[in-house]
Amino acid sequence: MDRSNRPSIVGEDTVSFPYPVYLKSYIIPGFGRGSSELGIPTANVEQQEFDKLNIGETGIYYGWTKVDKSDGGEYTNRNESGRDVHHTFGNGLDPEDYEVHPMVMSVGWNPFYGNKKRSAEIHIMHKFKTSFYGASLRVVILGYIRPELNYVSKEALIQDINTDIAVAFKSLEREGYKKYQKDKFFE
Ligand code: RBF
Ligand code: MG
Numbered sequence: 001m002d003r004s005n006r007p008s009i010v011g012e013d014t015v016s017f018p019y020p021v022y023l024k025s026y027i028i029p030g031f032g033r034g035s036s037e038l039g040i041p042t043a044n045v046e047q048q049e050f051d052k053l054n055i056g057e058t059g060i061y062y063g064w065t066k067v068d069k070s071d072g073g074e075y076t077n078r079n080e081s082g083r084d085v086h087h088t089f090g091n092g093l094d095p096e097d098y099e100v101h102p103m104v105m106s107v108g109w110n111p112f113y114g115n116k117k118r119s120a121e122i123h124i125m126h127k128f129k130t131s132f133y134g135a136s137l138r139v140v141i142l143g144y145i146r147p148e149l150n151y152v153s154k155e156a157l158i159q160d161i162n163t164d165i166a167v168a169f170k171s172l173e174r175e176g177y178k179k180y181q182k183d184k185f186f187e
Contacts, residue, residue, distance in 0.1 A: 003156070006163050010062075011143035014176035018054050020063070021141040022185055023120075025049040026070060027133055029085040030121060031111075038154065040161055041128075042121035043067075043137055047110065050120045055141070058107050058118060062168035063142040065103040065124055066186045067093065070136040080112065090135030093128065100181045101126040102172050104164045105141060108148055125165060140180050143171060 023045065030044040055061070069090035076086045102125040110119035122139060145164050151157040172178060 003160055003163070006146075006160075006167070008167060009170045009174075010145050010167055011171060013174055015142050015180070019142050020180060020183075021053055021055060023049060023053060023137075023139040023141065025137050025139075027067070027135050027137050029079045029083070029133055031081050032083050032085075034121065034123070038158055038161070040123055040158065042106070042123050043132075045120040045122065045137070045139075047113070047117060047119055050107075050118070053141075055107060055118070055120075057144070057147070058109065059147040060145040060164050061105040061107065061141050061143065062145055062164070062171060063103055063105070063140045064100050064172070064181050064183070064186070065122060065137060065139045066100045067097060067124070067128075067132055068136045068138070069093070069098075070134060072134050085133055086131060087134040088130060088132055090132050092130050093132060093135070097126065097128055097132075099126075100186050102168055103139065104145070104161070104168050105139070106148070123161070123165070125169070138186060140183055140185060142177050142180060145171075 025045045027043045034042040072089035105122045107120050109115035110117045
């Protein structure tokens with residue numbers, strides 16, 4: 001599999017059907033593998049919120065996202081995969097953390113549902129200093145990058161994700177995509 005020749009920009013010059021697709025969710029814990037194994041943290045989306053979307057295909061998407069504080073006191077609990085998860089509901093985040101950032105979204109088969117349901121996790125192109133489980137997340141999905149692949153190595157996956165990130169940045173620079181950073185949905 002030669003992945004060295006991927007296009008650096010995807011989709012049409014203007015956002016086209018079925019996009020934009022809007023998503024609102026609280027950030028829920030995943031397996032925690034994104035950060036620890038790949039060094040690429042992801043915010044996991046609630047299953048019922050993802051189910052409402054008109055997104056049928058597994059694969060990688062891109063767009064804009066915004067994290068917001070939500071109501072809730074801080075607590076720590078142990079999740080299904082035996083990991084202690086500290087919920088902050090977005091308390092303790094810096095002002096820049098609440099800006100609208102570029103994102104890449106992976107849609108795959110959810111292991112919690114015996115791989116019978118598709119679910120989404122979002123990597124935000126911004127460095128957060130703290131975790132933000134329980135915070136609210138708004139996402140506007142503007143296009144599709146590539147299908148989900150099976151990788152022979154972790155390194156190959158990481159390399160493709162880094163290409164996804166570069167492709168998303170480049171694709172979002174176009175005027176028709178850039179304007180969604182200031183969408184009413186984020187106000
Ligand atoms: N997992 C795959 O098995 N195949 C993929 O093609 C794939 N692409 C991804 C692209 C992005 C941008 C992200 C954030 C994740 C991707 N993943 C993929 C999921 C990755 O394996 C997952 O984030 C970690 O296993 C942590 O749950
Ligand atoms: Mg995650």
